[in-house]
Amino acid sequence: MVDIPYLILNQYKDNERQHPLKLLTFSLRGLFVIFAQNHNKKINMKESNIGNAPLYIGLSVFFIFTVLGLTYMIQNSNSYDERGTFGDMFGFANALFTGFSFIGLIGTILLQRHDINTQRKELQKQTKSIHVQNFESTFFQMLTIFQGIVDNLEIVEYGESIKGRRVFGVLNQKIKNELFEITMTEEYQERSSFEIEDVIRYVFIEKDDAIEAYDKVYSEYGDVLGHYFRSLYHIVKFTDKYKGIDKQKYISIARSHLSNSEQVLLYYNCLHENGVIKFMPLVKKYALLKNIDWDYFPDQTFMLFYDIDAYVNVTSN
Numbered sequence: 001m002v003d004i005p006y007l008i009l010n011q012y013k014d015n016e017r018q019h020p021l022k023l024l025t026f027s028l029r030g031l032f033v034i035f036a037q038n039h040n041k042k043i044n045m046k047e048s049n050i051g052n053a054p055l056y057i058g059l060s061v062f063f064i065f066t067v068l069g070l071t072y073m074i075q076n077s078n079s080y081d082e083r084g085t086f087g088d089m090f091g092f093a094n095a096l097f098t099g100f101s102f103i104g105l106i107g108t109i110l111l112q113r114h115d116i117n118t119q120r121k122e123l124q125k126q127t128k129s130i131h132v133q134n135f136e137s138t139f140f141q142m143l144t145i146f147q148g149i150v151d152n153l154e155i156v157e158y159g160e161s162i163k164g165r166r167v168f169g170v171l172n173q174k175i176k177n178e179l180f181e182i183t184m185t186e187e188y189q190e191r192s193s194f195e196i197e198d199v200i201r202y203v204f205i206e207k208d209d210a211i212e213a214y215d216k217v218y219s220e221y222g223d224v225l226g227h228y229f230r231s232l233y234h235i236v237k238f239t240d241k242y243k244g245i246d247k248q249k250y251i252s253i254a255r256s257h258l259s260n261s262e263q264v265l266l267y268y269n270c271l272h273e274n275g276v277i278k279f280m281p282l283v284k285k286y287a288l289l290k291n292i293d294w295d296y297f298p299d300q301t302f303m304l305f306y307d308i309d310a311y312v313n314v315t316s317n
Contacts, residue, residue: 128244135242139250142238143257146231153224167224168261171217172296175268178213179205179298202299207271210305214268229269229279232258236282248313251286260293267292271305280310287313 153167162170182188183201191204218225232254239250258266267289270280283289289310294300303311 131244135245135250139235139239142231142235143254146235147257149228149231153228155221155224165259165261168259168265171221171225172261172264174217175213176298178216179209182209182213203301205299205301207305210268210302211271211273214272218269218272218274225265225269226274229266229275232266233275233279233282236279236286236288240282240285248286251288255286255288255290260296263289263292264296267302267306284309287311 151164153165154161154163155167155170156162157170179202183205188204188209235254236251239245239247239254266275266283269275270283275283284307287310289306290312292311294303297303
């Protein structure tokens, strides 16, 4: 590579008092050589991380030596007017470059501020992602444990072992049997002024009757039902307390794991003293009885024992 500063200094020694235009012409020639040399190496530098750094360094050195050369020439001039004019020109340049420096400083601050904001947003996204991942890890582990509890359910009826989700069907039938017994009592018969037929047998059933029927079944199978509903309650409660997630989404996932018979038992359990205080508010908040099959109930009037928000989402998270 041609040593541009060396050529400039030699030119100064040979022609110390050249006209400034001649020196400028020579300087431009040197600049052209630098660009030509940089262009020849452009392909080799394309894959390099340093980019155009050699070009910028060369231009800087070239500019410095050009200024030094001009200064050397003017200082050796016998004309004070030429020296004064040359100095005034550099006074303007100093002001110009000072302004450029200030603009560059402001630009640097703005760029740094933009980079910091970008990094902050990325960090917030990563934090939120980790937050959701931590929740999902625990949530799905709890669902897996809950499913294991359902699979291990077992009761014995008439010498036959009934396991898994079949247990819920048997318990629902027992509740229906208890409700039928209630309708056969004298107290229930007095609720109507006419004889009760099968088609309207359960029309006069009240909430307390449903609670009484479930209580009799719970008193016999409390170990099975208690363990089951405690596990389901803690899944819903854990989701409800966790912040920064789509709660309704995950509650819907949990609800999708419930069979029709399980939803019916959840209905009765949250009327009962075991679930009315803590579990029922969550049932209403997230409409856990949504899509419940009313064919599992003796009569459609049973839906009146809950507010509408237990069946339909009317509140936000």
